[in-house]
Amino acid sequence: MDMDELRHAINNFSFDRCKGGNQGFNRILIQLFGWLGHGMSSFINTCVYIWQDGEYQSWAKAERNFTWERIEHKLTNNITLVDNRGLSTMDSYEIGEIYAQLGNLLPLGQAVEWTKGFKLVNRILKSEKLVKYSDFIVPVYVHSARRTIYPEEMNELENVFKAARRLTGVCPIVVLTHKSSGNVTDTEKMFRDMGVDKIFLFENCTSEDHVKTRGRHEEVLKFLYEVIKDVQFAVEHQPQDPVKESIERKNFVMSYINKCELQAKQEEIEVQRALERVRLEKKKEEEEEEEEIKRQKERERQDQAMEEELQAEQERLRKKEKKKWKLFR
Numbered sequence: 001m002d003m004d005e006l007r008h009a010i011n012n013f014s015f016d017r018c019k020g021g022n023q024g025f026n027r028i029l030i031q032l033f034g035w036l037g038h039g040m041s042s043f044i045n046t047c048v049y050i051w052q053d054g055e056y057q058s059w060a061k062a063e064r065n066f067t068w069e070r071i072e073h074k075l076t077n078n079i080t081l082v083d084n085r086g087l088s089t090m091d092s093y094e095i096g097e098i099y100a101q102l103g104n105l106l107p108l109g110q111a112v113e114w115t116k117g118f119k120l121v122n123r124i125l126k127s128e129k130l131v132k133y134s135d136f137i138v139p140v141y142v143h144s145a146r147r148t149i150y151p152e153e154m155n156e157l158e159n160v161f162k163a164a165r166r167l168t169g170v171c172p173i174v175v176l177t178h179k180s181s182g183n184v185t186d187t188e189k190m191f192r193d194m195g196v197d198k199i200f201l202f203e204n205c206t207s208e209d210h211v212k213t214r215g216r217h218e219e220v221l222k223f224l225y226e227v228i229k230d231v232q233f234a235v236e237h238q239p240q241d242p243v244k245e246s247i248e249r250k251n252f253v254m255s256y257i258n259k260c261e262l263q264a265k266q267e268e269i270e271v272q273r274a275l276e277r278v279r280l281e282k283k284k285e286e287e288e289e290e291e292e293i294k295r296q297k298e299r300e301r302q303d304q305a306m307e308e309e310l311q312a313e314q315e316r317l318r319k320k321e322k323k324k325w326k327l328f329r
């Protein structure tokens with residue numbers, strides 16, 4: 001397909017044109033997620049700039065500040081890109097929030113919070129009337145090719161990708177940014193090893209560098225085309241019932257939160273137990289030290305008594321000797 005054909009296919013995508021009809025959907029939400037500063041907002045700027053093919057602007061306010069909210073950027077009547085707050089630790093609170101987003105359980109346009117405890121459950125329950133079941137979410141993980149992935153992070157990411165597929169019905173797409181300055185070959189291989197099959201390489205457009213090149217245009221159009229093809233496949237081949245699936249997704253996310261909470265409580269109990277063990281051991285050591293001091297004192301007292309007894313005996317003998325000499329004189 002050439003670029004015009006790709007553009008035409010993307011522009012004309014509509015759920016109504018899928019075999020079997022729209023199944024209750026009317027919009028694709030391309031939900032970005034990834035580490036802080038890896039280029040999510042710049043990727044949105046790149047897509048909008050290339051799609052509109054006009055003047056460059058920083059629509060998603062990259063470069064100026066961190067993103068804190070899930071801000072939507074409409075591309076076509078049926079496709080919207082959603083910016084996100086970047087992950088900073090990838091702990092269970094951040095992952096729980098991402099799962100809730102991918103499960104379409106939280107509304108757009110609100111601050112992204114890494115809420116602890118059961119606060120996320122409350123936010124999900126409060127959001128029930130605000131989310132649109134007609135949105136079809138496509139998970140897109142944005143990662144800078146300048147940053148290597150550590151082995152423990154790979155395991156975590158693999159789990160996140162599996163959950164993302166389960167929550168959305170599509171395999172997450174990976175977007176590698178900083179293509180020209182990062183270690184693309186190794187980073188790409190790591191994602192392939194994790195089972196990711198759709199990886200797109202980008203040198204994002206920025207305010208300093210937004211030259212329109214054929215390569216950039218083609219990559220953005222191919223990316224968007226893959227998104228619509230994945231969605232079309234899912235809608236045409238998997239039974240879709242947005243309301244029923246929303247309940248299943250909610251159960252999945254709730255049980256994840258529950259499991260993390262139980263694990264956190266269990267860890268806390270184990271920490272308390274370990275502290276108690278250390279406290280008891282210390283107490284025992286102190287008691288033993290005290291006992292030893294007592295024993296030492298007792299030994300000293302006995303030595304002293306023996307010494308005194310010896311001296312008294314010597315004194316007695318000396319006196320006896322003296323008396324004997326007096327008698328002889």
Ligand SMILES: Nc1nc2c(ncn2[C@@H]2O[C@H](COP(=O)(O)OP(=O)(O)OP(=O)(O)O)[C@@H](O)[C@H]2O)c(=O)[nH]1
Pocket residue numbers: 035036037038039040041042043061062063064065066067068084085086177178179202203204205206207
């Ligand atoms: N050279 C180059 N710079 C990039 C690329 N992507 C992003 N940047 C720069 O990296 C910095 C962070 O990019 P953002 O797009 O703001 O990153 P983000 O993921 O939205 O980060 P936060 O919202 O801050 O969490 C900015 O200065 C961008 O200009 C890229 O592919 N190549």
Ligand SMILES: [Mg+2]
Pocket residue numbers: 040041042062065066067083084
């Ligand atoms: Mg951002």
